[in-house]
Amino acid sequence: MSCLDSQEIAQIENLQQQAVSLLLYQSVLKNPVCEAFLELLQSLSENNGSRLECIRAYSNWFRKIANTNISWQEYLISQIIRDDNPFSRQIQQIELTNIPTALIKAAKHDLQILQSLYKFSGEQISQWVQKAAQLEESPVVWSIQTQAKNPIYEKLRNLKNWADAIEALAAQYHNFGTGLFAESIAFEWRDGQLSAIAHPDPVQLTELVGYEFQRHSLIKNTEFLLAGYPSLHVLLYGSRGTGKSSLVKALLNQYSQHYLRLIEVPKSDLKDLPLIVGKLRNLPQKFIIFVDDLSFEEDDDIFKALKVVLEGNLTARPPNVVVYATSNRRHLIREFFNDRPRPKDSDEVHNWDTVQEKLSFSDRFGLTLTFEPADQNTYLNIVRHLAKQAGINLNLEDLDAQALKWATRHNGRSGRTARQFVDFLRADLATSQTE
Numbered sequence: 001m002s003c004l005d006s007q008e009i010a011q012i013e014n015l016q017q018q019a020v021s022l023l024l025y026q027s028v029l030k031n032p033v034c035e036a037f038l039e040l041l042q043s044l045s046e047n048n049g050s051r052l053e054c055i056r057a058y059s060n061w062f063r064k065i066a067n068t069n070i071s072w073q074e075y076l077i078s079q080i081i082r083d084d085n086p087f088s089r090q091i092q093q094i095e096l097t098n099i100p101t102a103l104i105k106a107a108k109h110d111l112q113i114l115q116s117l118y119k120f121s122g123e124q125i126s127q128w129v130q131k132a133a134q135l136e137e138s139p140v141v142w143s144i145q146t147q148a149k150n151p152i153y154e155k156l157r158n159l160k161n162w163a164d165a166i167e168a169l170a171a172q173y174h175n176f177g178t179g180l181f182a183e184s185i186a187f188e189w190r191d192g193q194l195s196a197i198a199h200p201d202p203v204q205l206t207e208l209v210g211y212e213f214q215r216h217s218l219i220k221n222t223e224f225l226l227a228g229y230p231s232l233h234v235l236l237y238g239s240r241g242t243g244k245s246s247l248v249k250a251l252l253n254q255y256s257q258h259y260l261r262l263i264e265v266p267k268s269d270l271k272d273l274p275l276i277v278g279k280l281r282n283l284p285q286k287f288i289i290f291v292d293d294l295s296f297e298e299d300d301d302i303f304k305a306l307k308v309v310l311e312g313n314l315t316a317r318p319p320n321v322v323v324y325a326t327s328n329r330r331h332l333i334r335e336f337f338n339d340r341p342r343p344k345d346s347d348e349v350h351n352w353d354t355v356q357e358k359l360s361f362s363d364r365f366g367l368t369l370t371f372e373p374a375d376q377n378t379y380l381n382i383v384r385h386l387a388k389q390a391g392i393n394l395n396l397e398d399l400d401a402q403a404l405k406w407a408t409r410h411n412g413r414s415g416r417t418a419r420q421f422v423d424f425l426r427a428d429l430a431t432s433q434t435e
Helices: 006-020 032-045 051-068 072-082 086-090 101-118 122-132 151-158 162-176 212-227 244-258 267-280 303-311 351-359 376-389 396-409 415-434
Strands: 186-190 193-196 234-238 260-264 286-291 321-327 367-371
Touching: 006 032, 006 101, 006 122, 032 051, 032 072, 032 122, 051 072, 051 122, 072 101, 072 151, 072 162, 086 101, 101 162, 151 162, 186 267, 212 234, 212 244, 212 260, 212 286, 212 321, 212 367, 234 244, 244 260, 244 286, 244 321, 267 286, 267 303, 267 321, 303 321, 376 396, 376 415, 396 415
Parallel strands: 186 260, 234 321, 234 367, 260 286, 286 321
Antiparallel strands: 186 193
16 A cells, blocks of 8 residues: 555645646657556556556656656646647737737636646655555656756746746747747758758858858858848859858758758658648748759759749748759759750741740859869868868978868869868877877
8 A cells, every 4th residue: 555645635736636627738748757647646546556657757757858868847847838728829910918818818828737746846756656556765857957048947946826828938939939949940841841950051151261251141041031031042053062051051050040940851841841831831931942052953853843833822921931042054954955945847846935944043042053073272272271170290291282282082073072081180190199
């Protein structure tokens, strides 16, 4: 029999009852950590439950909350501020004063319930398990000191009644959004689904040198997007290894704190572009849809979906979305000599119109930035810049000589080759010093 007294049992059962009475925030508790917590409450509330079952439930919850590396309280708050529900969804688009009264009351109701769950610390739960399982010592308490940067954490910690946090929470949802877009900055679309990229490329703008005009133009266009002004779709065209993709990724790292997000879409899924853009409309974040190494075959119809996004249709273009594409080709659709007009034997009456449509497709981007192959001076400037950042102390003459030799033996002069050379040189110097 459980050694929890009737008052403690009633307290636990009340928590269970409140958890199932959530109106809007049910999904806060539908994750492995919170589900394990509810299973633990169930094992504690059953007077005739097995002692081993109670211990097992606590171990399961402990392992799952330990994987988050934050406290139970902060984990619960993190789920609240990311939750996608009717209230958090509507408040991103309209002011709090225009939200239906019933929706606000439901949100306040749920916040008070979630506050009840928040109040039970790891120490309290451990003590309950000790008594219920009749252990000589209480189980190890999950406790960790974390410093959440978001001010909403501090506000909820100090409020006696979480219902009073409705305005602050509304501002949080309105400014930062919910769900995946509040959790991560980089995403990929594959097979009809959007998923977060756990470890985005950390490249920074300060690491990139050369192509100053192209970089300045792309930064300015991105800042227009972030400021809410009309921005252009951009084609970054040029030789391989010139840093086109790195520049786009560096923009994300530079401006992610200004609500910029990046969604990479492979060529095979470009047919979904109108669907993706529709999902992003009216969200508070700004989005770059990134298409790397863009080109189309002769009979490829996927470009039609991209054409709709670039040129628009009856539906207005959302102001928070732009397409940035890279390509090694100025004309994105392959043209063959057989495509040239053949008045006598062509099966198509207006064959030249078709050819022109193919060749002018890149013109549908509002801005085309050309990245010319790096000459020797540009290549060496990139090498020197990266070597300085890497802390490589070689005299300039030796550095240049090794860099030129590397380019000759490997992939030619380019920003990518410069990065590969500096990475190799740094590792080589480090290992030689330890020998």
